[in-house]
Amino acid sequence: MAASTTPRPKPSESSSPARGPVEAALADVPVGVPLGVAYSGGADSTALLLAAARLRPGQVQALHVHHGLQAAADDFERHCAQVCECLGVPIHVERVDARHAPGDSPEDAARRARYEALARVAQAHGLRTVLLGQHADDQVETLLLALSRGAGLPGLAGMAPSFERDGVTFLRPLLRLPGPVLREWLRTQGQGWIEDPSNADTGLTRNRIRHGLMPALEAAFPAFRDTFARSARHAAQAQRLLHALAQDDLSAMQGDPDIAALQRLPRERQANLLRHWLAAGHGVACSSAQLEELLDQVQACRTRGHGIRIKVASGRVEREGPRLAWHPAI
Numbered sequence: 001m002a003a004s005t006t007p008r009p010k011p012s013e014s015s016s017p018a019r020g021p022v023e024a025a026l027a028d029v030p031v032g033v034p035l036g037v038a039y040s041g042g043a044d045s046t047a048l049l050l051a052a053a054r055l056r057p058g059q060v061q062a063l064h065v066h067h068g069l070q071a072a073a074d075d076f077e078r079h080c081a082q083v084c085e086c087l088g089v090p091i092h093v094e095r096v097d098a099r100h101a102p103g104d105s106p107e108d109a110a111r112r113a114r115y116e117a118l119a120r121v122a123q124a125h126g127l128r129t130v131l132l133g134q135h136a137d138d139q140v141e142t143l144l145l146a147l148s149r150g151a152g153l154p155g156l157a158g159m160a161p162s163f164e165r166d167g168v169t170f171l172r173p174l175l176r177l178p179g180p181v182l183r184e185w186l187r188t189q190g191q192g193w194i195e196d197p198s199n200a201d202t203g204l205t206r207n208r209i210r211h212g213l214m215p216a217l218e219a220a221f222p223a224f225r226d227t228f229a230r231s232a233r234h235a236a237q238a239q240r241l242l243h244a245l246a247q248d249d250l251s252a253m254q255g256d257p258d259i260a261a262l263q264r265l266p267r268e269r270q271a272n273l274l275r276h277w278l279a280a281g282h283g284v285a286c287s288s289a290q291l292e293e294l295l296d297q298v299q300a301c302r303t304r305g306h307g308i309r310i311k312v313a314s315g316r317v318e319r320e321g322p323r324l325a326w327h328p329a330i
């Protein structure tokens with residue numbers, strides 16, 4: 001870990017510094033409400049914290065999640081506490097056990113545990129809004145990861161600029177700023193940050209994208225951050241339409257999917273409805289192969305005695321009279 005902290009004057013003492021790119025990116029962040037900043041100690045959330053503390057003196061609180069996964073986690077926490085002291089910003093530390101279940105991705109498990117912890121600690125301190133530090137390069141990496149998995153529209157929509165979780169609004173105000181701009185700005189401010197050693201681990205796909213693909217994209221398509229982000233916004237817009245259509249189709253069935261009513265819809269619209277029913281209603285993602293099999297079964301179900309029983313994720317979808325029903329694994 002290379003942590004370097006330059007003591008800085010408290011925001012209230014600084015002589016109104018010229019607005020840089022990071023402060024400008026925070027222009028739309030709500031005024032007059034207490035703000036949480038999810039602060040890992042890394043470059044991006046350090047830039048976010050510094051700019052937020054300057055723009056909204058007295059309104060910002062830092063939220064740090066201690067993952068307990070890396071031996072260096074205690075050093076990260078100490079570094080964050082020191083920076084917050086210099087900035088005159090209160091810090092709340094939440095400890096999580098981010099160990100992953102067998103078969104689960106360690107990164108996904110850590111991310112889930114982190115958002116749960118951030119929402120919990122924000123609520124405990126009366127913070128309804130929390131800022132996250134993801135930037136334009138993170139968005140490109142997310143899109144490339146989605147493409148590499150063969151993701152559909154929800155994945156290609158990338159990270160949303162805002163989302164709600166457990167009564168807390170999370171905002172990503174830096175989503176249009178390139179990562180190198182953030183780091184350069186931090187250098188000009190003389191503010192240090194933590195370089196997380198796991199960022200150099202090329203065993204992680206995200207790091208292979210960062211170190212191998214991003215420089216190639218920069219050379220081939222200099223505007224790739226903007227154009228990829230535009231594609232993600234198009235995908236997000238189309239996904240919202242599909243979501244609304246699925247809600248309408250499902251509510252017209254007044255309950256679980258009705259097999260005869262499904263059969264009257266085009267196959268893609270059946271697929272859209274079933275994916276939504278499983279994901280929004282039951283928190284289940286089905287694979288393309290499982291969905292195709294379910295659609296074939298729905299299509300073939302023309303007699304009273306025709307049964308349907310298909311494994312989906314860890315449970316199964318079955319026919320119950322005229323409708324489909326979801327049964328989680330016991």
Ligand SMILES: Nc1ncnc2c1ncn2[C@@H]1O[C@H](COP(=O)(O)OP(=O)(O)OP(=O)(O)O)[C@@H](O)[C@H]1O
Nearest residue numbers: 038039040042043044045046063064065132133134
């Ligand atoms: N341990 C943590 N505690 C609090 N917030 C965190 C933590 N880790 C990540 N975050 C938040 O989630 C955002 C995205 O996480 P990501 O893993 O991409 O960041 P990072 O590389 O750990 O740190 P940074 O984005 O600050 O350089 C961070 O910018 C930060 O706002």
